[in-house]
Amino acid sequence: MQESPWQPESQPNQTRLRWWSSRVTLVLVLAVAVIAALIFFWNMMMTHTDELDEANIPVIMAESVSKEYPQKDKEREGDSIYSLISKEKEGKTALVVEDEQPVVETAPDLSSKPVTVPSESKNEVIHMEEKAPKSAYQKEFFLQVGSLPSAKEAEKELKRLKFKFKTLLSEWGVDIVQKDLGKKGVFHRIQVGPFPSKEKAQATCKNLSKQGGACFLIY
Incomplete structure (x- = not known):
C-alpha cells in the first residue's frame, strides 16, 4: 500500500496546533489572574477609602450649645x-x-x-x-466630641472614640445626650466629662486634637 505524500506534514501541523493551543490557554489563564488581581486591589482600595471616610467622623455641628x-x-x-x-x-x-x-x-x-x-x-x-x-x-465642664442625628450612629461613634482615645478618655465619663433642636430634629451629642475645671477640660481637648480628634468646650 502506497503511503500518502501529505502524511509526514500532518504530524508537524498537529504539533503546532497543540503548541498554540497550550500558549493560548496559558495567556487566558494569565489574563484571568490579572483581572482577578485588579478586582481584588480595587476592592481593597475602596475598603480603605471607606475606613478613611469613617475615620473623619464625628460630624460636629456648630451649635451655640455653650x-x-x-x-x-x-x-x-x-x-x-x-x-x-x-x-x-x-x-x-x-x-x-x-x-x-x-x-x-x-x-x-x-x-x-x-x-x-x-x-x-x-x-x-x-x-x-x-x-x-x-x-x-458650681459649673460642670464637658467636651463635646460628636453630634449625630441617629442614635445607632452615635452608639457606633461612641465605641470608636473610646477605643481610639482609650488612654485620654479612660479617666472621664463618655455619654450620649439627646438634644431637640426643633426643625433640625433631635441630635445625639457625645459628651466627655464632667471636668473639675475649665483648664482641665481645655487641656484634654488639646490632647484630643493632637491625636486627630475634634472637640469643643461646653458648660
Whole structure:
C-alpha cells in the first residue's frame, strides 16, 4: 500500500496546533489572574477609602450649645435675685408705711419704732443673696466630641472614640445626650466629662486634637 505524500506534514501541523493551543490557554489563564488581581486591589482600595471616610467622623455641628446652659442659669439666677429684691422693696415700703402711720396720727413717741423686725428680714434677704451666686459658680465642664442625628450612629461613634482615645478618655465619663433642636430634629451629642475645671477640660481637648480628634468646650 502506497503511503500518502501529505502524511509526514500532518504530524508537524498537529504539533503546532497543540503548541498554540497550550500558549493560548496559558495567556487566558494569565489574563484571568490579572483581572482577578485588579478586582481584588480595587476592592481593597475602596475598603480603605471607606475606613478613611469613617475615620473623619464625628460630624460636629456648630451649635451655640455653650451659651444655652449659662443663659438658663443666669435667667433663673436673675429671676431669683429680682424676686428677692422686689420682696425686699415690698417689705421696706410696708415697714415705711407702718412707720409713717403713727406720725400722721400724732404719735411722736412711735416715730422711732423698733427696727428689729426689718433688720431680721434684711438679714434673711442678704443671707439668701449670698447663697445665689455660689450655685452659679458650681459649673460642670464637658467636651463635646460628636453630634449625630441617629442614635445607632452615635452608639457606633461612641465605641470608636473610646477605643481610639482609650488612654485620654479612660479617666472621664463618655455619654450620649439627646438634644431637640426643633426643625433640625433631635441630635445625639457625645459628651466627655464632667471636668473639675475649665483648664482641665481645655487641656484634654488639646490632647484630643493632637491625636486627630475634634472637640469643643461646653458648660
